[in-house]
Amino acid sequence: MKEIIGTVPLFSELDEIELAAISTLVSSKHVGKNSIVVQEGESGDAMAIILSGAVKVSQYASDGREVVLCLLEKGDFFGEMALLDTEPRSATVTTMEESELGFIRRKDFARLMLEMPRLTSKLLAEITHRLRRTNLVLAHISTMDVSHRLYAYLNDYCEQYGRLRPDGRIEIKLPTHQLVADQLSTSRETISRAISALTKDGVIIPLAGRGRVKVDVAALDQRIEDF
Structure with a gap:
């Protein structure tokens, strides 16, 4: 597991000891194609890392129409927002193919952020990057x-x-x-x-x-x- 975790960009700046510590906290799960992993509105107590496969992140309009926010592939992660603010899940995540996902519980991830400042910085940088991309997409759609x-x-x-x-x-x-x-x-x-x-x-x-x-x-x- 440590070798796989080491290929995830979120953990790219961590050393071998830190990667080993994280790998002991990751619970992996094989998920079939077209499976809902996270449901919008539900409470969340874990974030997920895509070890293999791909997912789509979407929300549903009032008329039931699906709005796909983004696609995520191997090395990406999702579910971190519910860990940071304890609010319900903001989107639904569905697998697009058979996938292997690694889950880290809220209490474990909170401890990792306190113990590993580089992980916290990397997470904040990634969240900022995603916000910028979302703003750019909205600008493209409107212009x-x-x-x-x-x-x-x-x-x-x-x-x-x-x-x-x-x-x-x-x-x-x-x-x-x-x-x-x-x-x-x-x-x-x-x-x-x-x-x-x-x-x-x-x-x-x-x-x-x-x-x-x-x-x-x-x-x-x-x-x-x-x-």
């Missing part, structure tokens, strides 16, 4: 058309989860068109047309494997700058 929202989204996704290829392009596993649409406040059909246009222009090149593509980030940047 950009759908195509440019998609360009900005793909750019951010490549930065977070992409792998640099020898040709300079970034390889990612593209979320389903519906998931992208849910995050950008538009329809699946609109996203499908926009992605098809990017593929036709060579900005996105499909690869072997479901959803795997390589992206010309420089071309995306240029399109965003031209907006």
